[in-house]
Amino acid sequence: MSRLNIQILYKTLFFILVSSQISFAQQGNIKIEQDAKLPQLLEKRIDMSKNNELGERFKIQLYYGNNQKASNTITSFRSKFGEWPSEVVYETPNYKVWVGNFRNKLEADRALLKIKEQFPSAFIFKPERG
Numbered sequence: 001m002s003r004l005n006i007q008i009l010y011k012t013l014f015f016i017l018v019s020s021q022i023s024f025a026q027q028g029n030i031k032i033e034q035d036a037k038l039p040q041l042l043e044k045r046i047d048m049s050k051n052n053e054l055g056e057r058f059k060i061q062l063y064y065g066n067n068q069k070a071s072n073t074i075t076s077f078r079s080k081f082g083e084w085p086s087e088v089v090y091e092t093p094n095y096k097v098w099v100g101n102f103r104n105k106l107e108a109d110r111a112l113l114k115i116k117e118q119f120p121s122a123f124i125f126k127p128e129r130g
Contacts, residue, residue, distance in 0.1 A: 058108040058126050062086075062097040062119045070095035073119075080118055084111060098127075 063073040070088050074097050077086055084100040099115065099122075102108040108124045115122050 056126060058100070058102040058105055058124055060099040060102075060108060060112055060115060060122050060124055062099055062115070062122050064094045064096040067095045070097050073097045077115075077119070081115065 062077060063070055067088075074086050074088055077097065077099065081099075086097065086099045089096045089098055100108065100111055102111065105124070112122060112124055
């Protein structure tokens with residue numbers, strides 16, 4: 001075969017390939033149906049995420065024991081560290097002082113380093129969901 005015939009053959013094959021792809025292309029319409037409550041659920045999830053109500057969280061426990069010392073501990077904590085939420089939790093028979101609602105262990109570790117200067121018995125834990 002001559003060089004000219006080979007070039008014509010390649011061009012013809014290329015043209016056939018391209019035209020067959022174009023001629024077999026498909027078009028379609030997609031219709032997505034969603035429940036009307038879905039946007040409301042998404043908004044609720046965003047609000048819960050902002051309020052730290054979702055996901056696994058870490059807390060720091062400062063104290064456990066009687067009510068009077070727990071109250072004194074939380075008052076002392078709040079006067080020294082205002083950046084983290086704190087609460088007294090009653091779990092029979094003790095009162096516990098819990099601090100923070102940290103998204104991950106790294107955040108809790110950073111806070112613990114600061115808190116341990118004033119409260120040396122503080123430790124990190126992950127509360128069970130109940």
